Amino acid sequence: MSDIAQIRAAAARAKGHVRQTPLLSAPALDDIAGRRVFAKAEVLQLTGSFKFRGAWSAVSNLPAAERAKGVLAFSSGNHAQGVAYAAALHGVQATIIMPADAPLAKVDNTRFYGAEVILYDRKGGEDRNVIGARLQEERGLPLIKPFDNADVIAGQGTCGLEIAQQAREAGIERAEVLACCGGGGLSAGIALALEADAPQMRLRTVEPEGFNDTARSLAAGEICRNTGPEAGLCDAIVTPAPGQLTFPILNRLAGAGIVVSDDEVRAAMRAAYAHLKLVVEPGGAVALAAALYHGAELEGDTAIVTLSGGNVDPDLFADILRG
Incomplete structure (x- = not known):
């Protein structure tokens, strides 16, 4: 189980390896939201998303002899890129299992960082866990899971340490901290960091409609699974259920989950581009969508949101900007 000591480590x-990303604001966003909105711009992180934090944490903490074999991961894109680049910086090979319907930009970027990409047909029922287990057995590679890994959660928690520090520097004493949530690695890591360094702030998870497993799990007090499709507009965060490691942390520390529509996500992407001059992918924009369009579900006069990734297909982004 991850804890604040692991996050600080x-x-x-x-x-010297992971960027400290800025906490940004814009008067127009405050006006839309009816409260102050600050955006943690993880779109500016190496590989274009917060996932590099967890990937670096996990790869760098492997014993040297084990790391030398190479590393294995599965991901729809952002964790794939993070692990691929972290492995490359450590001089080892990464093997990444990705769905065949993942955005082409994410597949191409993962290959650019030197990884071997193995595609699987998730729509046809292929299971990445089965493929990963087979490759682990055949090649003896350590598996770095995208969220249910203590070192990954700790790495994502470094984002929370930065939020707490930057909020203090900006004179922010209380805030709702809204995090884009798939399996919960980022949310759980931030929640642990806030508990230690900004206990007056509360973590809230945000998910897209149809993939609200974490919101339902928090309401029920136990893990609930999605039963619908495994793909949607917010491809980066459409996991079937919160993690076995992440959910207990969220169940203890997070407020009620928030669920946003795809139309609200598209509007948030346009707002981020217009007012922050940032490119945000759909899954990375859900927290901003919650701050802008779900104000009645929030408390206080300040919201801090994660812009968790910017690896969007150019044609899709152009279509969304055109409205």
Whole structure:
């Protein structure tokens, strides 16, 4: 189980390797939301998303002899890129299992960082866990899971340490901290960091409609699974259920989950581009959508949101900007 000590250790390993991303604001966003909105711009992180934090944490904390074999991961794109680049910086090979319907830009970027990409047909029923288990047995590679990995959660928690520090520097004492949520690695890591360094702030998870497993799980007090499709507009965060490691943390520390529509996500992407001049992918925009369009579900006069990734297909982004 990850804890604040592991997060601080991950932060120490991250120095000089992981970017400290800015906390941004814009008057127009405040006006739309009816409260102050600050955006943690993880779209500016290496590989274009917060996932590099967890990937670096996990790869850097592997014993050298084990890491030398190479690493294995499965992902729809952002974790894939993060692990691929972290492995390359450590001089080892990454093997990444990705769905065949993942955005082409994410597949191409993963290959650019030197990884071997193995595609599977998730729509046809292929199971990445089965493929991963087979490759682990055949090649003896350590598997770095996208969220249910203590080192990954600790790495994502470094984002929370930065939020707490930057909020203090900006004179922010209380805020709702809204995090884009798939399996819960980022949300759980931030929640642990806030508990230690900004206990007056509350973590809220945000998910797209149809993939609200975490919101339902938090309401029920136990893990609930999605039964619908495994793909949607917000491809980066359409996991079937919160993680076995992440959910207990969220169940203890997070407020009620928030669920946003695809139309609200598209509007948030346009708002981020217009007012922050940032490119945000759909899954990375859900927290901003919650701040802008679900104000009645929030408390207080300040919201801090994660813009968790910017690896969007150019044609899709152009279509969304055109409205």
